[in-house]
Amino acid sequence: MTDNEISKKVIGCAIEVHKGLGPGLLEKAYQECLFFKIKQAGMLVEKGKALPLTFEDVxxxxxxxxxxxxxxxLLIEIKSVNALENIHLAQTLTYLKLGGFKLGLLINFNEILLKNGIRRVINKL
Incomplete structure (x- = not known):
């Protein structure tokens, strides 16, 4: 499966979660439910994976x-905030760089219409 196919399936799962729960809950609730839906869709998914930081070879x-x-x-960063800010995009991009990943989805579940809360973030490596 390509990165785009994976992200399309994950966005579908996120929409299902949002339809079932609606906006206004804590990020942890959306994380748990999205984890469940992605697993249910037959994809490999890890939750809370450690991301080490290397600084000056340490x-x-x-x-x-x-x-x-x-x-x-595919890295997924989940938010439940009034509006996505530039710092949220920067955080997601930094995680992509630290992990050596190319594509991430920044998803803000605190939106009436979830598609307004989804941002694709690309690490140009």
């Missing part, structure tokens, strides 16, 4: 954890 355990990683390639 590997540091700073406690960064990815919300979801799908098929070892």
């Amino acid at each position: 590997k540091l355990d700073c406690g960064y954890r990815l919300d979801l990683l799908v098929e070892n390639t």
Whole structure:
């Protein structure tokens, strides 16, 4: 499956979660439900995967954890905020760079219409 096919399936799962729960819940609730839906769709998904930080050739355990990683390639960053800000995009891009991933989805579940809360983030590697 290509990155685009994976992201399309994940967006479909996110829409199902949003239809079932609606906006206004904590990020953790959306993370758990999206994790369940992605697994149910037959894709490999990891929750809370550690993301080490290497600085000046020293590997540091700073406690960064990815919300979801799908098929070892697609990073999912989940938010439940009034509006996505530039810092959310920057955070997602930084996670992509640190993990060596090409594509991420930044999903804000606190939207009336979920498609307004989805941003594709690309790491140009």
